[in-house]
Amino acid sequence: xxxxxxxxxxxxxxxxxxxxxxxxxxxxxxxxxxxxxxxxxxxxxxxxxxxxxxxxxxxxxxxxxxxxxxxxxxxxxxxxxxxxxxxxxxxxxxxxxxxxxxxxxxxxxxxxxxxxxxxxxxxxxxxxxxxxxxxxxxxxxxxxxxxxxxxxxxxx
Amino acid sequence: xxxxxxxxxxxxxxxxxxxxxxxxxxxxxxxxxxxxxxxxxxxxxxxxxxxxxxxxxxxxxxxxxxxxxxxxxxxxxxxxxxxxxxxxxxxxxxxxxxxxxxxxxxxxxxxxxxxxxxxxxxxxxxxxxxxxxxxxxxxxxxxxxxxxxxxxxxxxxxxxxxxxxxxxxxxxxxxxxxxxxxxxxxxxxxxxxxxxxxxxxxxxxxxxxxxxxxxxxxxxxxxxxxxxxxxxxxxxxxxxxxxxxxxxxxxxxxxxxxxxxxxxxxxxxxxxxxxxxxxxxxxxxxxxxxxxxxxxxxxxxxxxxxxxxxxxxxxxxxxxxxxxxxxxxxxxxxxxxxxxxxxxxxxxxxxxxxxxxxxxxxxxxxxxxxxxxxxxxxxxxxxxxxxxxxxxxxxxxxxxxxxxxxxxxxxxxxxxxxxxxxxxxxxxxxxxxxxxxxxxxxxxxxxxxxxxxxxxxxxxxxxxxxxxxxxxxxxxxxxxxxxxxxxxxxxxxxxxxxxxxxxxxxxxxxxxxxxxxxxxxxxxxxxxxxxxxxxxxxxxxxxxxxxxxxxxxxxxxxxxxxxxxxxxxxxxxxxxxxxxxxxxxxxxxxxxxxxxxxxxxxxxxxxxxxxxxxxxxxxxxxxxxxxxxxxxxxxxxxxx
Numbered sequence: 001x002x003x004x005x006x007x008x009x010x011x012x013x014x015x016x017x018x019x020x021x022x023x024x025x026x027x028x029x030x031x032x033x034x035x036x037x038x039x040x041x042x043x044x045x046x047x048x049x050x051x052x053x054x055x056x057x058x059x060x061x062x063x064x065x066x067x068x069x070x071x072x073x074x075x076x077x078x079x080x081x082x083x084x085x086x087x088x089x090x091x092x093x094x095x096x097x098x099x100x101x102x103x104x105x106x107x108x109x110x111x112x113x114x115x116x117x118x119x120x121x122x123x124x125x126x127x128x129x130x131x132x133x134x135x136x137x138x139x140x141x142x143x144x145x146x147x148x149x150x151x152x153x154x155x156x
Numbered sequence: 157x158x159x160x161x162x163x164x165x166x167x168x169x170x171x172x173x174x175x176x177x178x179x180x181x182x183x184x185x186x187x188x189x190x191x192x193x194x195x196x197x198x199x200x201x202x203x204x205x206x207x208x209x210x211x212x213x214x215x216x217x218x219x220x221x222x223x224x225x226x227x228x229x230x231x232x233x234x235x236x237x238x239x240x241x242x243x244x245x246x247x248x249x250x251x252x253x254x255x256x257x258x259x260x261x262x263x264x265x266x267x268x269x270x271x272x273x274x275x276x277x278x279x280x281x282x283x284x285x286x287x288x289x290x291x292x293x294x295x296x297x298x299x300x301x302x303x304x305x306x307x308x309x310x311x312x313x314x315x316x317x318x319x320x321x322x323x324x325x326x327x328x329x330x331x332x333x334x335x336x337x338x339x340x341x342x343x344x345x346x347x348x349x350x351x352x353x354x355x356x357x358x359x360x361x362x363x364x365x366x367x368x369x370x371x372x373x374x375x376x377x378x379x380x381x382x383x384x385x386x387x388x389x390x391x392x393x394x395x396x397x398x399x400x401x402x403x404x405x406x407x408x409x410x411x412x413x414x415x416x417x418x419x420x421x422x423x424x425x426x427x428x429x430x431x432x433x434x435x436x437x438x439x440x441x442x443x444x445x446x447x448x449x450x451x452x453x454x455x456x457x458x459x460x461x462x463x464x465x466x467x468x469x470x471x472x473x474x475x476x477x478x479x480x481x482x483x484x485x486x487x488x489x490x491x492x493x494x495x496x497x498x499x500x501x502x503x504x505x506x507x508x509x510x511x512x513x514x515x516x517x518x519x520x521x522x523x524x525x526x527x528x529x530x531x532x533x534x535x536x537x538x539x540x541x542x543x544x545x546x547x548x549x550x551x552x553x554x555x556x557x558x559x560x561x562x563x564x565x566x567x568x569x570x571x572x573x574x575x576x577x578x579x580x581x582x583x584x585x586x587x588x589x590x591x592x593x594x595x596x597x598x599x600x601x602x603x604x605x606x607x608x609x610x611x612x613x614x615x616x617x618x619x620x621x622x623x624x625x626x627x628x629x630x631x632x633x634x635x636x637x638x639x640x641x642x643x644x645x646x647x648x649x650x651x652x653x654x655x656x657x658x659x660x661x662x663x664x665x666x667x668x669x670x671x672x673x674x675x676x677x678x679x680x681x682x683x684x685x686x687x688x689x690x691x692x693x694x695x696x697x698x699x700x701x702x703x704x705x706x707x708x709x710x711x712x713x714x715x716x717x718x719x720x721x722x723x724x725x726x727x728x729x730x731x732x733x734x735x736x737x738x739x740x741x742x743x744x745x746x747x748x749x750x751x752x753x754x755x756x757x758x759x760x761x762x763x764x765x766x767x768x769x770x771x772x773x774x775x776x777x778x779x780x781x782x783x784x785x786x787x788x789x790x791x792x793x794x795x796x
Binding site: 006009024028031032066069071091092095 | 524
């Protein structure tokens, strides 16, 4: 190959690769990106009914209920304005507990119950998912309402 | 007193770094021999000072000096001494000091092992490294001083995050940093070449071993982190496409591209400006990774301190370093034209495809990692990108990449001569496909569309990697470490692909609810909870379960998962019980008390999963072997 042809091949190859990748990435994005909603948004009907999304908020105290001896569980995610009931079956993370921030992945059923297939709680007990912290802050004029330990981010 | 001395040493180290940067860059520019000579001394001074500073912090940890805020926040009298030392880099401030130390250790290595570089060039490399060191030392001193005092001193410390109390994770940050920072050497080599306006085969031969070693350390660092996540987080996977994982993976992809493009630059004098760009990009992504992890802008399982001033500082540093290097590139790279031709089937072409595909893969990961940040900044909503995006988008460039690698290993420089190698190429391909079919039909069920493809590509690559060494051995030719290391690294990649394919295709997982004496099914396996007993560790108490796993009535494993309660941080931790065997891992993690005497248990059986990390380790060893080739240590007059 002459240098000139090589350069052309290089440019064409890179362009083709990049545009193909961009196209597929854009498609994969549209199909597979999950958006975050807080309970107020869910209550207002802005969350999709047919698509998985992330629901985030606090686990309302006194709402974690299990069928004794089974993996089925229910709890309520709240942003202190509206509540969303959640159903989940499986092992929850170590830091899942009442009055802690939580993010659930799943779908909203037509009965208004969010069916989660994955529950995330963070490493550090003082850690709060930033999106949850923000959602709750907005509702309370910048004041965190509950556990004074909860900050946006773990201790350094 | 000791902490103040440590702090003071760090300030002096900054002065030494300034001297190193100034004399290293100004010396050759003004042709002052004395300035060039003094650069090395500045490096040694900086190394001694940062070492003393790090030693002071280690001392504070070992002595339980809780009047130091950082020690009080990350250690405890009940913490074993080994973890007290590891706690030095258990959080932000200490990691930065470790980073600075690794940086100056690399610099010292360059200073001591660069006898075959011209003094001017070596000084320039050290000068650029000095500039980077200034940035990191300033960052540490201005925003993250690990020696800050706590008044009054705490009676006891708040303990190291229990998740970090683990041998693999104690080693993970140093190795990862060694890789990250090692890329700064390639970066400095590139900048020095651009300042000098000279980039030849000798330059590439100097840069290659450094880059390869950095790449190998990065590989091991990432693999250790992944292994730790597997057994410590209790999730039971090896990769989660977490933004912080991606932050280390992007520089790895670019570094992989760089070591291949450096090969072309050395052997054939081609891809010169591309190589420079990759060297700049690799280190830039290391810095970007630091920014992403340290600034708290990411939603991640790792999320370190969220401190906007730190984020801003790194961002400014990032802009200066990357902007400066790219400006230098725009100005000087046109001087470094490479003029030589090669055939479409020559090795150069395959390495070109390798580079393009690796960069596409890196771009895809980059897009997924940055999208949530960008969407958030533009007010388009808070979104998250998960494996539903990454898996297909990452496989798209990497599957052809593997095929190109399998063929490319047979091709020669300049002229491909693929026609003459048809027998080897087709032979390995056919054998690879046969192995894939045997594996797919040998495993009972669960094969997916990509399962045979993954097996075949992996086996093809594995076989192809050995063709050249075997050929050399049969013809009684020498087998230099460079060839051996390359074969080992590519064969490991083949093993890696096979193991990932097996894991992704045949993993069994299920959450079970088990009472004492009860059992639950996972495919053909049966998990029986035998007992749950209390146990006490140095700084925690635990509930230890015994689970007997049987298959077809025969006992295959006894697992001891634990649920630990760390006293000081009042944190609960899952310690998975794993039975590691050559062909598969049987895994159990305790969930929680479900009431009615039952516990939730996460049960998983993953075939070949240990080969994922073993392959990564072998790949790194291959890199180290190749970097040790004597060829790289010859004088620059002997260009092949």
